[in-house]
Amino acid sequence: MKAVKAKNLSFTYECPENKNSLALESINLELERGKKIVFLGANGSGKTTLLYHFNGLHLPQKGELEVLGINVRSKTCRELREKVGMVFENPDNQLISTSVYDDVAFGLRNYHWNEEDIKKRVSYILRKVQAEELGENSPYNLSWGQKKRVALAGVLVMEPELLVLDEPFSGLDPEVTGHLLALLDRVNREGKTVVVAAHDVDLAYQWADEVVILSQGKIISQGPPEILSRENHMNEASLDIPLLAKVFKTSPYLPRTPGQARSIIEKLLEGDEN
Amino acid sequence: MHIPDGVLSTPVVVSGVAATGALTAYAASKTRTKELPKISLLTGAFFVASLFSLPLPGPTCVHPMLAAFLGILLGSKAVIAILVGLGLQALLLQYGGITTLGINTLMVALPALAGAQIFYLIRGKTGSLLTRGFISGAVATMLVGIFLAVVMYFSDERYGEGYFSLVNMILFTHLILAVLIEAPVTGFALRYLHKARPSLLKD
């Protein structure tokens, strides 16, 4: 069973203020389960709109969409949202409760868990995201990084099979980004499919198992991170190729991480000396 | 101008509680729970916007009421926003009392609804949004003043004795506020709203 299977999916925003705008056009997409997938594209390319379809916030106006084997039109969205967790770009839009504990418990209460089980589950998840000490705090008083962690906790607490994150790294410093990536790796190792919408091409190149490039509501390309080194696709999407790909452009090598790049350079230098 | 506890008589206070309860129940029955975030965030915005200190001629400032503006945005559901907004102001800032929450809510909510009705009624008479906003903001504020004067007078006739009585001072100050502050602020706010989100105004 695929994590996501879209066929000719199209979606248009109805804007009374402007003319209607076509956000997604004939999207054909298949995502494997258990992978880390990054959606890349410039602002307005349709990444967020597509992500919103995965848990039924938007429904396709044309075409079909199956998420975790569930046709999004055939079941009520509540059942889908128990399996597909969505973390929004701005955590202030998601953290609605007056305490961190109540916010993380929000989803479980919507699905009528009893309070004893909620207490255990929330404590476990807050420990997992390293936010245990924040339980009684107001979301208002948290730093941006803390808000991001708590927003993630509020979704992970429901044990989704598919985790969708919209620009999770925006506004984070490198250290906090590293912690978040490590947490997502851990979640992925537990068998969950992780889908991230991002702008950071270098991050996607180093971290993802698979990338999907969007431009103006269409999928330009999909495949392993190495496809990000293809300038024609990246130019079409108004994106730049990864830095490592730029540096090694004229060479036969294509390292994915700085560590690999260092090894290649060291070997080349050893070869020169000899 | 939120009335604190102790100013009004018990019958007036109890009537306020009963009337607000009925109005709120009516508004709640018309509210779909999916409108909850919209009403809540507008309540938060109302709470904060009414903390602005707007200058008057001279060394004084005043806080805007924005009754008509809220009535135009939310219709009958403005009652819920006003009740919760005033409740938060009473709890957090001691603006107004507990027993007087009902009367304070009615004092703002009824003019809010009236202001909204006037805004849409005069649509045919003048197309200018600014003018319509001015008129509805001014009328709503005057109605607040009249309501306040009436409840004060019904609580104790001594509030109405003399030329410079409390009742007369309330009417006079609300006239000034209506013309100098609420009318222009409401008009400019509505004009901004129309430019940013024209679909929000049911024109």
Added chain:
Amino acid sequence: MGSNGQLTGETWQPDLDSGINSWGHAWDTRLKIISLLIFVFGVVSLSSIYTVLASLFLSIISVISARIRLSFLLQRIKGVLPFLVFIYLGLILGRGLEHFYDSLYLGGLVSLKALTSITATLLVLKTQSLEEVFKGLSHLRLPPILVSVLFLSYRYVFMFVEILRDTRRALASRGFSNIFCRQTLKVYGEITGALFVKALDRSEIVLQAMEARGFDGRACLPLPINSTLQVRDLLKTFAVILVMAVLLWIDRSVLA
């Protein structure tokens, strides 16, 4: 509240450093709210200055014995002072010197009632968090939609306060001066419009975020509360009812 109208944290933080073991802190939130309402409605209906003074005295003693700082009382009085001054002015100027003492008596009665209400309210507001007060209200059969709006709007009030603060800074850095003129009113009108547009836009995304976590329009209330009903809580509430009943009897029968 700060002198320039900004909210400060002091006004709603629970008085945690006054001792969690006071009788006020140990009182069940729901019964505390009910007791407050009975007490304040009772005080408002008193007509003699002596019974009002007695109720004020009892309120102050309760607040002190619950180890709540009286500085909170002074802060909260600031909110009500302008209206009380207005009442005094209206009564004295309107009724003239021949009714001076009667005006003073009425003004005094009103002021003392207001002060008693503020003091008694401190016992609820300063002995647990405001969130616990809201949860207590949700247990008292308030309509779920009202309680939900209360929670959600309280959560977002602080965000709007920050937006307002940033807007003020941006205005000041471009030379805006807060004087009475058309331009100032236009700016405030547009800031107001912008604030409400931001609120509306954000509310759409907040609804999506709530629905993404299974919210289907039914509020999940009442939320669990951090206290359990005990006999001593009922006794405290009964004591309040008894005191108010005695004061009302004295007010109506003895001093009338």
